[in-house]
Amino acid sequence: MHxxxxxxxxxxxxxxxxxxCANCEVARSGVIPSMTQSSVAVSGxxxxxxxxNASPDIRLQMQQTPELHPTGLRKSPLSAAIxxxxxxxxxxxxxxxxxxxxxxxxxxxxTQSVLSANPIFGVLDRDxxxxxxxxxxxxxxxxxxxxxxxxxxxxxxxLYLEDDGFxxxxxxxxxxxxxxGLRIESAAGVFHYLPGCADLPAWLCARLExxxxxLFDGTVWSDEEMPRSGTGKKTGARMGHLAMSGPDGSLVRLxxxxxxxxxxxxxxxxxxxxxxxxxxxxxxxxxxxLAQDGMEITL
Numbered sequence: 001m002h003x004x005x006x007x008x009x010x011x012x013x014x015x016x017x018x019x020x021c022a023n024c025e026v027a028r029s030g031v032i033p034s035m036t037q038s039s040v041a042v043s044g045x046x047x048x049x050x051x052x053n054a055s056p057d058i059r060l061q062m063q064q065t066p067e068l069h070p071t072g073l074r075k076s077p078l079s080a081a082i083x084x085x086x087x088x089x090x091x092x093x094x095x096x097x098x099x100x101x102x103x104x105x106x107x108x109x110x111t112q113s114v115l116s117a118n119p120i121f122g123v124l125d126r127d128x129x130x131x132x133x134x135x136x137x138x139x140x141x142x143x144x145x146x147x148x149x150x151x152x153x154x155x156x157x158x159l160y161l162e163d164d165g166f167x168x169x170x171x172x173x174x175x176x177x178x179x180x181g182l183r184i185e186s187a188a189g190v191f192h193y194l195p196g197c198a199d200l201p202a203w204l205c206a207r208l209e210x211x212x213x214x215l216f217d218g219t220v221w222s223d224e225e226m227p228r229s230g231t232g233k234k235t236g237a238r239m240g241h242l243a244m245s246g247p248d249g250s251l252v253r254l255x256x257x258x259x260x261x262x263x264x265x266x267x268x269x270x271x272x273x274x275x276x277x278x279x280x281x282x283x284x285x286x287x288x289x290l291a292q293d294g295m296e297i298t299l
Contacts, residue, residue, distance in 0.1 A: 001146070001186040001299040002043045003213070006061035008291035009035030010219050010267040011089040013057065021231055023273050032273055035293055036061055037089045038195050038265040040215065041068060041078075044145020044186045051081040052182065052193055054093030064294065080104040080142035082134065082150075085179045085196055086114040086158045091121075098123040106134040106142060108150070108177035114161065136177055147185045151207070154199035155179025156240040172240050173198045179240070189213070189299035195265040198240045200253040211259045212299055215291065218263025221245055221270045221279050229269050241265075244272065244283065251286050264291040 007013070014035040015024030027034050036057035043049045049068060055061065062068040062078075070076055080103055083090050094115075097103070105124070107115065112131055115121045134140070139149045154173040156162075181194040181204075189212035197204075197217040208214060219241035226232035236243050243249045244263065254261065263283070266272070272279040272290060283290070 001184070001188045001191060002046050002067075003191065003297040003299070004041045004065055004067065005215075005264065005291045005293060005295040005297075006039040006041055006065060007036035007055050007057055008264055008266060008293055008295070009037050010265045011037060011087070012268060013037045014266075014268045014273070016268050019231065019268060021229060021269060023268050023270070026274070027268075032275065033292055035266065039093065040193060040264070041065065042146065042184060042191070043067070043077075044143060047077060048079040048143045049077045050143045050146060050148075051078055053083055053090040053195065054081055054097060055089055056092040056096075058093030059096045061293075074099075074101055076101050076103070078103050080106060082106040082142065082148070082182065083111055084182065084193070085155065086111045086161070087196070088158065088160070090195075091115065094121060094124060097129075098125070100125060100128060102128040102130075104130045104132050104142060106132050106140075108136065108180060109133050110177045114158070134180075136180070145186050149183040149185075150180045151183065152176055153179055153181045153194055153197050153204060154201070155196050156198065172237060186299065190259075191215075191299060196240060197242055197250075198237065199242060200248070200250060205253055205256070208254065208257060211257065213259055213297060214254075214257065214261045215264045216250060216254070216261065217241055218244060218250075218266045218270065218272070218290065220267055221272050225267075225269050225271075231269050241267075244270075245279075251283065251288070255286060260289075260297075261287060262289045262291050262295075266290060 037055035040052040220236035
């Protein structure tokens with residue numbers, strides 16, 4: 001199985017266009033790598049590729065990935081795409097994929113309804129882009145050599161779908177088809193992809209035990225990170241993301257896993273981005289890595 005990290009950042013990437021926080025400034029100066037918004041490409045044979053989430057940066061990401069370059073006139077190695085929720089940073093890139101090339105677009109019925117309700121996504125020619133409902137817990141093969149099983153994980157509806165009465169709990173941790181994880185299996189191993197996850201109940205921790213590779217939500221280091229830094233008012237939990245640190249954070253809850261573990265969808269405020277900081281040392285000591293744009297992984 002071939003896996004390419006197209007983008008490792010959370011919404012807005014690193015640096016964010018309007019942010020002068022410490023991390024964005026050092027990224028602008030080249031001290032730490034910049035990151036585009038999270039997308040991943042995976043292939044079972046190195047020829048036909050499956051896109052996991054279509055970030056707003058997808059054109060640049062594909063340009064920087066030779067495996068995804070056209071193989072002929074209007075002919076692409078991209079065979080299918082899956083979006084794990086309706087967040088802007090996961091669906092906006094679909095608008096870039098409107099250039100009259102066929103592929104299958106998989107999403108849960110809940111997310112498909114979000115796309116169908118917004119007429120702008122009608123630019124995806126339905127005679128070429130086949131929208132396929134992704135059913136939870138039903139394995140399917142979107143490209144040769146890969147079997148995908150989607151499952152619900154704790155999360156919330158996209159920000160733009162929140163109503164005026166939206167509260168912080170438990171609706172930010174609802175387990176429904178609004179937010180899903182993916183189990184991707186080939187003859188070489190098992191890969192789990194969860195770029196957004198608001199909680200790690202015992203059943204989910206157990207489900208991840210078969211992962212030879214886990215790409216997991218690394219949005220924030222601490223729940224109060226954004227309010228504390230002055231970059232926003234919302235906590236990680238309010239945004240539907242579990243912190244890395246703390247007694248219920250992913251470092252503790254997933255310490256039992258044996259496979260390779262990589263944080264993805266990392267927010268520009270996360271202090272673990274600093275290579276010489278204590279937070280990076282902590283995640284390294286626990287066996288975790290941070291995703292970077294262009295990272296190549298083979299199972």
